[in-house]
Amino acid sequence: MTKIVLDNVSKAFGDNQVLDGVTLTVEPGESVAIIGQSGSGKSVMLKCILGLVQPDGGSIKIDGEEVIGLRGRELDRMRAKFGMLFQGSALFDSLPVWRNVTFALTQGRIVSARRMRKIAEENLERVGLDKSILDLKPSELSGGMQKRVALARAIAPRPEIIFFDEPTTGLDPIRADVINDLIVTLTEDIGITALTITHDMASARKIAHRVAMLYQGKIIWRGPRDRLYDSGNPYVDQFVQGRAEGPIR
Amino acid sequence: MTKFALRAIGRGLAPPYYPLRLLEQIALIGWFSLPVVGLTAIFTGAALAQQTFTAGSRFNATSTVPAIVVLGIVRELGPVLVGLMVAGRVSSAMAAELGTMRVTEQLDAMSTLRTDPYRYLIAPRLFAALITIPVLVLIANVIGIMGGYFLSVYKLDFNAVGYLKTTRHFLEAGDILMALIKSAVFGFFIALMGCYHGFQTSGGAAGVGRATTNAVVSTFVLILLSNLIITVIAFG
Numbered sequence: 446m447t448k449i450v451l452d453n454v455s456k457a458f459g460d461n462q463v464l465d466g467v468t469l470t471v472e473p474g475e476s477v478a479i480i481g482q483s484g485s486g487k488s489v490m491l492k493c494i495l496g497l498v499q500p501d502g503g504s505i506k507i508d509g510e511e512v513i514g515l516r517g518r519e520l521d522r523m524r525a526k527f528g529m530l531f532q533g534s535a536l537f538d539s540l541p542v543w544r545n546v547t548f549a550l551t552q553g554r555i556v557s558a559r560r561m562r563k564i565a566e567e568n569l570e571r572v573g574l575d576k577s578i579l580d581l582k583p584s585e586l587s588g589g590m591q592k593r594v595a596l597a598r599a600i601a602p603r604p605e606i607i608f609f610d611e612p613t614t615g616l617d618p619i620r621a622d623v624i625n626d627l628i629v630t631l632t633e634d635i636g637i638t639a640l641t642i643t644h645d646m647a648s649a650r651k652i653a654h655r656v657a658m659l660y661q662g663k664i665i666w667r668g669p670r671d672r673l674y675d676s677g678n679p680y681v682d683q684f685v686q687g688r689a690e691g692p693i694r
Numbered sequence: 695m696t697k698f699a700l701r702a703i704g705r706g707l708a709p710p711y712y713p714l715r716l717l718e719q720i721a722l723i724g725w726f727s728l729p730v731v732g733l734t735a736i737f738t739g740a741a742l743a744q745q746t747f748t749a750g751s752r753f754n755a756t757s758t759v760p761a762i763v764v765l766g767i768v769r770e771l772g773p774v775l776v777g778l779m780v781a782g783r784v785s786s787a788m789a790a791e792l793g794t795m796r797v798t799e800q801l802d803a804m805s806t807l808r809t810d811p812y813r814y815l816i817a818p819r820l821f822a823a824l825i826t827i828p829v830l831v832l833i834a835n836v837i838g839i840m841g842g843y844f845l846s847v848y849k850l851d852f853n854a855v856g857y858l859k860t861t862r863h864f865l866e867a868g869d870i871l872m873a874l875i876k877s878a879v880f881g882f883f884i885a886l887m888g889c890y891h892g893f894q895t896s897g898g899a900a901g902v903g904r905a906t907t908n909a910v911v912s913t914f915v916l917i918l919l920s921n922l923i924i925t926v927i928a929f930g
Contacts, residue, residue, distance in 0.1 A: 492802070495802075495805075495806055496805075497802050497805060497806070521808045524805075524806055524808050525808060527806060528806075529803070529806045531799045531802070531803055532799070533798055533799060535798055535799040535800050535802065535803035536800075536803075537795075537800055537803075537804075538794075538795075538800070548804075548807050548809070549807040549808060552710060552807070552808060552809045552814075553712065553715075553804075553809050553814050554710065554712065554714075555714060598807075602807075
């Protein structure tokens, strides 16, 4: 069964039509990257799937179940399938690293600190960090470490699907590649279904099986990653080559 | 805003509960406000005693000082000044913290981690303020009355025993109840405005600044307006 199906999803904020009939499918274990200009609605699309933003129309199905309109426990049950790496990491400033990493398991309550620290340690190891940072606050970490802690938090509850919102933005090329490798490991080795938003073409080519481009609220092109630089679509060509001249103004 | 308040109260009353978050907020709102509340109360009580004495001496009514100090502090100045001082400290801090969490997507992250921000963040703040502000007002009332007492006894040469007797004579249980009702209402507004404006923040750092200002200004207005309404209903 197809893991994620978006069918004709639309969303406007006032007069600004952010999503205008987005249609997209993601198969189980597949990694799809969404590329597009800033403000093209990529993050809104992810937030619609997660129920953080209510779409104006269309249908979003996860494992065949309609998720638009879900509330309360039903929404929580659906969200249990997801992990999300936010663009700015979105770690909780007031909590130490170990409580951030285990937040999905404790829902913020103090539950068996020793066991939770152990779980946090295991998940930090999976993203290449050691236990020396367990008690540090997020503000004491570098940007790259914060991303990795956020990734550890996203994978701690063993989600079936993981969303990456600009996972390499703000990182140097080496740190960015470390994150790319971690994403590839998660999707290839563990079989997590992944949907990634990115401006970073090197990252898109490395982590995604398929790439789709969102422009003016619509998916205007989709194809395998190898076709990204040979798409035959002038919008995609301009975007991936980073040219100021072209159909995108 | 009504919807926001009802949602926070409704969800806060249903499990899961966060007692540690509640205790943490009680400490932040109550314990750490004690110095500013104590200073405000003692200075205001003393200043009120001096003003009453000065005005009363014009028509030979200086003996009204203890009565006016106790009624002025308990009925009006205690609740209002504590409300305003704590609003400046707490509403702004809540709006800034929640606003920063909003613009850095921490609130969205919390929702995706299946934790309801209304239960985890908003309800403990609302309930903590409802519990804590009345206690702070009671403490401020005692300190304010003592401020008037010390100035009257040590500067204005009032008889200490007589001053306390008059104070006790004029203070009624209804006045204390009124102070508690007012302070609970103020506490609710302090937390509600801080949380509401913080939660609705948009627009980065400038948005957080706007939310903080709006939280403090709206809390001040609501405290002063609700104080007038309660006073007119109770004593009008």
